[in-house]
Amino acid sequence: MAKSAASSVVRCLQLLTVAAVLAGAAAGGGLSTSFYSKKCPDVQSIVRAGVASAVAAEKRMGASILRMFFHDCFVNGCDASILLDDTATFTGEKNAGPNANSVRGYEVIDAIKARVEASCNATVSCADILALAARDAVNLLGGPSWTVYLGRRDARTASQSDANANLPGPGSSLATLVTMFGNKGLSARDMTALSGAHTVGQARCATFRNRIYNDGNINATFASLRQQTCPLAGGDAALAPIDVQTPEAFDNAYYKNLMARQGLFHSDQELFNGGSQDALVKKYSGNAAMFTADFAKAMVRMGAISPLTATQGEVRLDCRKVN
Numbered sequence: 001m002a003k004s005a006a007s008s009v010v011r012c013l014q015l016l017t018v019a020a021v022l023a024g025a026a027a028g029g030g031l032s033t034s035f036y037s038k039k040c041p042d043v044q045s046i047v048r049a050g051v052a053s054a055v056a057a058e059k060r061m062g063a064s065i066l067r068m069f070f071h072d073c074f075v076n077g078c079d080a081s082i083l084l085d086d087t088a089t090f091t092g093e094k095n096a097g098p099n100a101n102s103v104r105g106y107e108v109i110d111a112i113k114a115r116v117e118a119s120c121n122a123t124v125s126c127a128d129i130l131a132l133a134a135r136d137a138v139n140l141l142g143g144p145s146w147t148v149y150l151g152r153r154d155a156r157t158a159s160q161s162d163a164n165a166n167l168p169g170p171g172s173s174l175a176t177l178v179t180m181f182g183n184k185g186l187s188a189r190d191m192t193a194l195s196g197a198h199t200v201g202q203a204r205c206a207t208f209r210n211r212i213y214n215d216g217n218i219n220a221t222f223a224s225l226r227q228q229t230c231p232l233a234g235g236d237a238a239l240a241p242i243d244v245q246t247p248e249a250f251d252n253a254y255y256k257n258l259m260a261r262q263g264l265f266h267s268d269q270e271l272f273n274g275g276s277q278d279a280l281v282k283k284y285s286g287n288a289a290m291f292t293a294d295f296a297k298a299m300v301r302m303g304a305i306s307p308l309t310a311t312q313g314e315v316r317l318d319c320r321k322v323n
């Protein structure tokens, strides 16, 4: 009797363990939150310090690192493929249309990687460093924090054509945005929450010129303000803040801007233009806590897009080239 009670307790604990492992896998796509806790216990503080010094030198860098992670994950998964340099015999993603002359911050990741290698060499992937750095960037700009699932490995390849095909452009319609995020396993709600990243950072005139000269659903005062530094012809590279209110703070002003028809990209304003996301935009604009909670959850889901794990890929020693 006593023996059978004891064995059913053991059995019960085994089942609970299996359930917990399955739940962990489901949340993290095969990744785990404790992946480096023995192998490289200081990795999180090293990454945090590296992002903190970059953001202290230039706030925009926080935005740039966040965008880099998005552009990594949407192109064949979060595998650091975006970090591979082109060579005479290799064409990577850095010069794809959505990345060339706009994705920045590669040297920040290099500096962090060098410190991580000095602490525990050949252990932490560039893909995981980028996932941690994106989280820290958001938090250092005043946004939420979250627990990052780890254990991604680095790709040995990259695809310029997939970067051109899988990253949405600023002229996208709502239907296109929903489809492109859906193709990555992300919901329309995830898409609208993740778009809140446009509460920080800057954009080149070429990416929003059509909107400020040709769109109908734009606040006229806002359009003429942006036209002052983004002429109809020329000035493609001139920068403007994406969030007209608080461009260096990770807050919910992006959604307030959309409601005031002050979204910078056509694609931004599509989220509040009489369509399916209007109600959610309204909620996020009035409830910052709801936005930050949804943003954090959506970042975890985005970070779990098709990771390489276990023996797939490699742990690159230099993020710019395969071993």
Ligand code: HEM
Pocket: 060, 063, 064, 065, 066, 067, 070, 101, 102, 104, 168, 169, 170, 171, 172, 177, 194, 195, 197, 198, 200, 201, 202, 203, 204, 207, 242, 265, 267
């Ligand atoms: C929904 C579809 C999206 C579109 C169409 C889009 C488009 C763009 C464009 C055109 C730029 C300016 C690039 C340039 O100046 O050449 C930009 C900047 C930026 N994007 Fe997005 N984006 C989208 C989603 C996201 C997501 C999901 C994130 C992150 C979670 C993100 C983060 C950023 C950030 C932070 C910047 C500013 C970067 C900097 O200042 O260096 N974007 N985006």
Ligand SMILES: *[C@@H]1O[C@H](CO)[C@@H](O)[C@H](O)[C@H]1NC(C)=O
Pocket: 121, 122, 317
């Ligand atoms: C890592 O460091 C150890 C000890 O310094 C060294 O023997 C080893 O070659 C290094 N591994 C790599 C891949 O750099």
Ligand SMILES: *[C@@H]1O[C@H](CO)[C@@H](O)[C@H](O)[C@H]1NC(C)=O
Pocket: 219, 220, 221, 222, 260
């Ligand atoms: C456009 O934006 C300006 C500046 O924020 C504001 O004063 C004005 O009321 C807005 N106009 C309309 C029509 O919403």
